[in-house]
Amino acid sequence: MSKGIFITATGTDIGKTYITALLVKKLRDDGLNAGYYKPALSGAEHINGEWVPGDCSYVAKTAGLEVPARSLTSYMYRTAVSPHLAAQIEQHPIESGVILADFIRFTKMYDYLTVEGCGGIVCPLRLDDKLLMQTDIIKLLQLDVLIVAPSGLGSINSTVVTVHYAQSQGLTVKGIILNHFDTASYLHRDNKACIERLLKLPVIACVGDHAGNVTLDTAALCGLYKEVF
Ligand SMILES: Nc1ncnc2c1ncn2[C@@H]1O[C@H](COP(=O)(O)OP(=O)(O)OP(=O)(O)O)[C@@H](O)[C@H]1O
Ligand SMILES: [Mg+2]
Known part of the structure; x- marks a missing residue:
């Protein structure tokens, strides 16, 4: 039986990919059959x-996934805007059935599947005749979520708002990962304490700038993943 988790964040460019790569690398380094999937990606790079x-290529390279990066996402858009708008511009609408089928295919390949979302928790994937939000996909895949948040000024607000929104959508938030964390900063240490107290949820890891690994017990990390299908 495969297990999965969905990584989202308080916004875009917060470090979902950076941290997901470290999580998948950690699981693989510890001998587990861990994989990565990104349902949709906008702003592809021209190389x-x-x-x-x-x-996808960053996570594949960091975590040692020897598969073509393009195979790790169902929808790749060149335009660097929200997926619903990129899909509209490039006339390639997102179908939830395609994402579900690809996700199921991945669960047959990996024991621990880490799924990276787009942007923050509120992200439209389709706003044409159909309305498809990223939260609909998380529910469709029956995944719980981890929230990546930047440590620093404003972190308490953005983290609490994000977690409450996720919970209002019926999602289960398993924990928070604080990125750009500076252990020497009293502000960052206070961020962690406040967030845990206000949300009654654990900050499962604090990741510093340019960290090469995430300090987290592998068994505890595995315990956050939920059995899928
Ligand atoms: N802990 C860190 N140390 C150094 N650089 C970092 C760290 N976290 C993130 N970055 C850098 O910040 C930028 C944004 O991070 P990342 O791409 O992981 O964000 P994201 O949330 O996945 O963005 P998107 O919403 O586009 O998927 C990248 O250049 C990444 O290398
Ligand atoms: Mg990313």
Whole structure:
């Protein structure tokens, strides 16, 4: 039986890919069959005449996944805007059935599947005749979520708002990972304490700038993943 988790954040460019890569690497380094999937990606990179899904290639390279990066996402858009708008511009609408089928295929390949979302928790994937939000996909895949938040000024607000929104959508938040964490900073240490107290949820890891690994017990990390299908 495969297990999965969905990584989202308080916004875009917060460090979902950076931290997901470290989580998948940790599981794989400890001998577990761990994989990565990104349902949709906008803002693909143009490298040597080829369009590349940057997040997928970063995670594949960091975690040692020997598969083509393009195979790790169902929808790749060149336009660097919200997926619903990129899909509209490039006339390639997102179908939830395609994502579900690809996700199920991945669960048959890996024991621990880490799924990276787009942007923050509120992210439209489709806003045409159909309305499809990222939260609909998380529910469809029956995954719990981890929230990546930047440590620093404003972190308490953005983290609490994000967690409450996720919970209002019926999602289970398993914990928070604080990124850009500076253990020497009293502000960062206070962020962690406040967030845990206000949300009654654990900050499962604090990741410093340019960290090469995430300090977290592998068994505890595995315990956050939920059995899927
Ligand atoms: N702990 C860190 N140390 C150093 N650089 C970091 C760290 N976390 C994130 N970054 C850098 O910040 C930038 C944004 O991070 P990342 O791409 O992981 O964000 P994201 O949340 O996945 O963004 P997107 O919403 O586009 O998927 C990247 O250049 C990444 O290398
Ligand atoms: Mg990313």
